[in-house]
Amino acid sequence: MSQALIISDNEVLNDLYSVNLEVYTGTNVTVKRNCDEAIKLLELNPNFDVIISLCMLSDIDSGSIIYQHLVENDIDSPLIVVGKKSDVPKDVPQVVGCYDIKNLIRNVAKVLEISAKDMVDKAVPDYYPVPIKLFYNVQKVPCDIFLKLKKSMTDIEYPKIFSKGDSPSVGIKKYLDEGVHFLYVDSTMRLEIINLASACILTELNALGDPGVTDEKKIEVIEQGIEIVADKLFTENEVNEEIIELSKSCMSSVKDVVENNPKLKNILKLLTANRASYLYSHSIIATYVATHIVKTISWGGESHIDKINFVFFFHDLYLAPIYSKYPELKYEEEALFNSKLEDSEKEVILNHAKLAADALANYPRLPLGADQIILQHHGMTSGQGFAVNFKDDISPLAKVMIIAEGFTEELLRTLEDTTAEKLTKPEIIKALHIKFPRHTYKKIIETLNELKF
Ligand SMILES: [Fe+2]
Numbered sequence: 001m002s003q004a005l006i007i008s009d010n011e012v013l014n015d016l017y018s019v020n021l022e023v024y025t026g027t028n029v030t031v032k033r034n035c036d037e038a039i040k041l042l043e044l045n046p047n048f049d050v051i052i053s054l055c056m057l058s059d060i061d062s063g064s065i066i067y068q069h070l071v072e073n074d075i076d077s078p079l080i081v082v083g084k085k086s087d088v089p090k091d092v093p094q095v096v097g098c099y100d101i102k103n104l105i106r107n108v109a110k111v112l113e114i115s116a117k118d119m120v121d122k123a124v125p126d127y128y129p130v131p132i133k134l135f136y137n138v139q140k141v142p143c144d145i146f147l148k149l150k151k152s153m154t155d156i157e158y159p160k161i162f163s164k165g166d167s168p169s170v171g172i173k174k175y176l177d178e179g180v181h182f183l184y185v186d187s188t189m190r191l192e193i194i195n196l197a198s199a200c201i202l203t204e205l206n207a208l209g210d211p212g213v214t215d216e217k218k219i220e221v222i223e224q225g226i227e228i229v230a231d232k233l234f235t236e237n238e239v240n241e242e243i244i245e246l247s248k249s250c251m252s253s254v255k256d257v258v259e260n261n262p263k264l265k266n267i268l269k270l271l272t273a274n275r276a277s278y279l280y281s282h283s284i285i286a287t288y289v290a291t292h293i294v295k296t297i298s299w300g301g302e303s304h305i306d307k308i309n310f311v312f313f314f315h316d317l318y319l320a321p322i323y324s325k326y327p328e329l330k331y332e333e334e335a336l337f338n339s340k341l342e343d344s345e346k347e348v349i350l351n352h353a354k355l356a357a358d359a360l361a362n363y364p365r366l367p368l369g370a371d372q373i374i375l376q377h378h379g380m381t382s383g384q385g386f387a388v389n390f391k392d393d394i395s396p397l398a399k400v401m402i403i404a405e406g407f408t409e410e411l412l413r414t415l416e417d418t419t420a421e422k423l424t425k426p427e428i429i430k431a432l433h434i435k436f437p438r439h440t441y442k443k444i445i446e447t448l449n450e451l452k453f
């Protein structure tokens with residue numbers, strides 16, 4: 001059995017990682033809560049097959065401390081860092097989101113040289129243990145859940161205590177009080193428990209509404225929520241209850257962050273501090289800009305704000321898997337010309353507006369016209385391709401969206417480019433007037449003069 005060392009002070013993650021590593025890769029896990037303890041253990045036993053560290057532990061860059069220790073002591077155990085705030089060389093695998101269990105497993109399997117087939121074929125006991133604490137956050141259990149009862153030395157029974165779909169929250173306390181640490185699932189169902197990760201992120205997202213939660217924390221957790229929603233939407237291709245719940249939580253936190261920060265500069269700072277991805281950053285900034293536009297323009301009003309939040313949340317979700325595969329990608333249209341991308345991926349980029357609009361067709365109580373706005377967010381009424389000439393025949397909020405994204409793109413370009421002279425806000429506005437010469441767009445662009453930078 002391979003051995004993994006996890007360095008993390010987050011109990012939920014420790015349980016999630018331990019159980020998933022065992023299920024998928026047959027890895028035995030040791031957890032240390034901080035770098036000092038981990039280093040002490042590594043001095044005694046440097047032979048771990050893989051070491052996984054969260055990127056930051058109580059404001060210390062644990063990823064880089066562990067990396068240094070491994071290098072200085074010639075320990076060749078592979079390191080995987082979870083999170084993106086660590087200063088480690090590029091060749092150290094980094095799993096961006098702490099709930100991205102799939103990606104973590106993929107990386108561990110790679111360093112352990114386990115193939116996908118090995119993972120499926122792995123011999124497992126009939127009943128599989130799952131730490132009971134993981135069920136705290138779960139509203140409905142994803143499969144039947146059993147308790148292990150030792151009748152005698154040789155006689156063990158597994159009575160069922162929850163059926164698939166039950167809410168464990170009421171009954172579970174009794175078992176906790178009895179000192180039960182593990183509950184069990186039928187091992188053929190063990191892959192279902194990966195779903196527990198999204199239940200945990202939902203708990204974390206919902207807690208973002210609590211007083212005292214910083215905007216920086218919100219920005220960090222929302223990004224992970226979006227990743228999970230994108231992943232689910234991409235694989236399931238329709239909106240289900242889980243996606244709705246996760247996205248609602250994310251959207252309400254995005255709204256909070258936008259409202260809490262009257263200046264765009266603050267939002268940019270938050271995104272930079274979190275090393276947020278391009279796709280996520282541009283969505284948040286554009287949400288901010290579009291919120292400003294509908295608050296300022298004569299026909300706009302409060303009723304548009306939730307719609308703006310909604311459309312920005314979903315508009316590019318089909319791009320997310322491509323952007324996480326190629327993190328260097330930036331501006332959407334340019335991604336089309338990147339030679340690394342496969343044809344099928346370019347196809348998705350061309351059609352991403354239509355794909356998102358179609359997937360939302362069965363979203364209950366869809367904000368009126370939101371699917372239409374998403375469909376048209378690159379100026380094409382078909383939702384396919386990118387407009388060159390921006391016409392009048394699309395909905396007014398789609399135009400707001402296009403201008404907000406246009407402004408955001410110019411802004412990010414000028415911030416990014418260290419060689420060229422920085423464009424000022426009036427210069428960006430001027431460029432937009434040239435790109436969008438029609439009258440209906442002009443009215444929208446003019447509201448940007450009042451945008452607080
Ligand atoms: Fe976009």
Ligand SMILES: [Fe+2]
Nearest residue numbers: 315316332377
């Ligand atoms: Fe887009």
